[in-house]
Amino acid sequence: MAISTVLNVADGKLRQTINAFLQDLLNKKIVEAILVPLAHPAGNNVVPGLVTDPESLKLADVLAPVLPVNSARIVSAITRLTPVSKKTAVVMKSCELRALIELVKLKQASLDNLILIGVDCPGAYSVKDYPRFAAESTSDDFVKTAWRGKEDPSLRAGCQICEYPVPLFADLTIGLVGVNLDNGLLLQANTEAGKEVLEKLGLTGNTDNEVAKEREAAVSQLLDEIKKKRQKFFDQTQKEIGGIENLSAVFGPCIQCHNCKTVCPVCYCRECFFDSPTFELEADRYLGLAKKKGTIRMPVDTLFFHLTRMTHMGTSCVGCGCCEESCPNGIPLLKIFQLTGDKVQKLFDYIPGRSLEDELPPTVFKEDELKWIGEK
Amino acid sequence: MAEFEPKIIGFLCNWCTCAAADLAGTTRTQYPPNMHPIRVMCSGTVDPAYIIKALLSGADAVVVGGCHPGDCHYVSGNYKARRRIALLKTILETLGLDEKRVWARWISASEGPEFAQMVKEVTEETRKQGPNPLADNWEL
Numbered sequence: 001m002a003i004s005t006v007l008n009v010a011d012g013k014l015r016q017t018i019n020a021f022l023q024d025l026l027n028k029k030i031v032e033a034i035l036v037p038l039a040h041p042a043g044n045n046v047v048p049g050l051v052t053d054p055e056s057l058k059l060a061d062v063l064a065p066v067l068p069v070n071s072a073r074i075v076s077a078i079t080r081l082t083p084v085s086k087k088t089a090v091v092m093k094s095c096e097l098r099a100l101i102e103l104v105k106l107k108q109a110s111l112d113n114l115i116l117i118g119v120d121c122p123g124a125y126s127v128k129d130y131p132r133f134a135a136e137s138t139s140d141d142f143v144k145t146a147w148r149g150k151e152d153p154s155l156r157a158g159c160q161i162c163e164y165p166v167p168l169f170a171d172l173t174i175g176l177v178g179v180n181l182d183n184g185l186l187l188q189a190n191t192e193a194g195k196e197v198l199e200k201l202g203l204t205g206n207t208d209n210e211v212a213k214e215r216e217a218a219v220s221q222l223l224d225e226i227k228k229k230r231q232k233f234f235d236q237t238q239k240e241i242g243g244i245e246n247l248s249a250v251f252g253p254c255i256q257c258h259n260c261k262t263v264c265p266v267c268y269c270r271e272c273f274f275d276s277p278t279f280e281l282e283a284d285r286y287l288g289l290a291k292k293k294g295t296i297r298m299p300v301d302t303l304f305f306h307l308t309r310m311t312h313m314g315t316s317c318v319g320c321g322c323c324e325e326s327c328p329n330g331i332p333l334l335k336i337f338q339l340t341g342d343k344v345q346k347l348f349d350y351i352p353g354r355s356l357e358d359e360l361p362p363t364v365f366k367e368d369e370l371k372w373i374g375e376k
Numbered sequence: 377m378a379e380f381e382p383k384i385i386g387f388l389c390n391w392c393t394c395a396a397a398d399l400a401g402t403t404r405t406q407y408p409p410n411m412h413p414i415r416v417m418c419s420g421t422v423d424p425a426y427i428i429k430a431l432l433s434g435a436d437a438v439v440v441g442g443c444h445p446g447d448c449h450y451v452s453g454n455y456k457a458r459r460r461i462a463l464l465k466t467i468l469e470t471l472g473l474d475e476k477r478v479w480a481r482w483i484s485a486s487e488g489p490e491f492a493q494m495v496k497e498v499t500e501e502t503r504k505q506g507p508n509p510l511a512d513n514w515e516l
């Protein structure tokens with residue numbers, strides 16, 4: 001059972017309140033290090049930093065509306081070879097946490113000794129749009145206005161149709177949805193590890209918190225609205241991209257840089273099939289392929305690459321939209337991968353990143369299912 | 377113009393469907409020569425990528441043949457194949473591509489006539505569907 005407390009916000013300063021909380025974690029030796037978004041000195045980006053010096057946390061800006069990389073990749077880089085030996089906190093948005101859970105199931109990251117701190121996230125801007133935002137606004141102002149039913153078409157594509165702006169899996173959640181942010185922030189402990197942190201900080205949480213209840217109601221209303229919005233989006237996307245002609249047009253600008261694969265947090269193969277010697281062909285093989293079809297597009301296998309990626313990581317796609325952000329030619333990858341991802345996730349009744357217990361659909365089976373495959 | 381002859385790629389499991397194909401041959405059962413069989417050790421080894429590649433290379437249909445559910449030589453390979461094929465068909469359908477060109481059939485080693493019947497059925501259905509339009513697009 002979750003317990004929660006309200007972090008009082010002095011003068012409406014959310015960022016400072018959160019940073020003071022994070023500093024407490026280091027100062028009171030509750031954790032040895034914190035992976036957290038830090039404002040870049042140039043002011044044009046907010047990047048993940050691994051912090052051991054409490055002073056550096058002045059730069060922390062966990063509410064900043066920008067997502068330069070999905071930090072699940074970073075946690076994977078840190079913990080893939082060995083788990084962290086000392087308590088380490090990671091502050092992540094919902095899509096990052098969900099990707100991390102998928103990577104743990106794929107045995108590419110470890111949660112040992114990690115304290116997961118999730119933050120309600122109203123969306124983020126592209127890295128290239130962020131400096132403009134940062135010049136005229138602050139993350140505090142952004143989150144205070146963002147939840148008021150405002151549609152912001154300049155948000156990243158992934159954020160526009162984000163399914164879960166609130167963390168599904170975290171030890172501690174910093175709650176903003178439905179919370180009066182002028183008064184305080186909700187700090188909710190969802191696990192034993194989270195409760196331990198609250199105790200060590202001397203914060204007395206309880207299970208009967210009015211603010212938590214209000215947040216819960218606001219979250220369920222928000223998720224309902226999102227569901228409707230997404231259905232509309234999927235119907236429209238299917239019309240836009242369905243069929244050979246449309247698909248051909250959508251992938252026309254692809255230069256096969258494979259950026260989408262490189263930044264994808266859940267594209268899980270350590271060595272990609274498409275980087276393997278399978279695709280190193282002798283000259284005569286190329287000529288043979290060209291002869292067979294008359295003409296082939298070079299580099300070869302554009303649609304093959306994207307379709308294969310969909311079948312490989314579709315069930316784990318968390319819709320963070322990093323693929324689309326990384327595309328130099330603006331291919332609406334997020335749209336396509338979320339559309340197909342949503343269908344295959346529903347097929348297996350699977351929500352990526354919801355829990356460690358839900359098994360990855362391609363790795364398991366039920367005897368009594370999918371009878372429409374293989375039977376006459 | 378010559379009648380359209382479907383080109384069908386069959387990924388056939390070594391233990392069941394391949395043996396059924398052998399049985400169909402040794403018992404001289406007649407069936408169309410349109411399927412190009414590729415022997416795989418288990419239907420569970422068939423990555424959807426193989427099927428996609430075959431379709432994009434101009435195969436008019438792809439069949440994955442495995443043991444009956446519950447009879448897999450490797451215990452559960454065909455159950456996993458079933459999931460992968462369902463996943464691939466769902467994606468193809470969502471993208472407006474012809475998922476009906478992807479087939480799965482569970483045929484055991486003793487089912488030679490069933491194998492011949494399956495090849496007949498797939499060939500006839502594919503003949504009705506006509507050539508795979510993906511084969512015409514050089515730019516994909």
